[in-house]
Amino acid sequence: QVQLVESGGGLVQAGGSLRLSCAASGSIFSINAMGWYRQAPGKQRELVAAITSGGSTNYADSVKGRFTISRDNAKNTVYLQMNSLKPEDTAVYYCNAEVLSYGLGANDYWGQGTQVTVSS
Secondary structure, three states, X not given: OEEEEEEOOEEEEOOOOEEEEEEEEEOOOEEEEEEEEEEOOOOOOEEEEEEOOOOOXXXXXXXXXXXXXXXXXXXXXXXXEEOOOOHHHOEEEEEEEEEEEXXXXXXXXXXXXXXXXXXX
């Protein structure tokens, strides 16, 4: 089994910054893509940013230039640095990882979610 544990959410004023972290643990042989998604009340879950094991990144248009995704492969951890936060960034943020496990093959895993609230 693989677990993803997120941290770093909270309440911040518009224009402020937060850094999210997500650590993967368990039966891990390797991790391919890792990413962050978010879901606001009444809306569908959407991709915020993703990063491959080689470091290639992809961002939603709404966060380009404000958010930066990075990862530490040695620690099986992905980060999301969020700057210039806006009220519309308010959502539950979920970590996702495509993990190749010993004896289980490749599977998609999700964290439990962390709330980010941006006040105006």
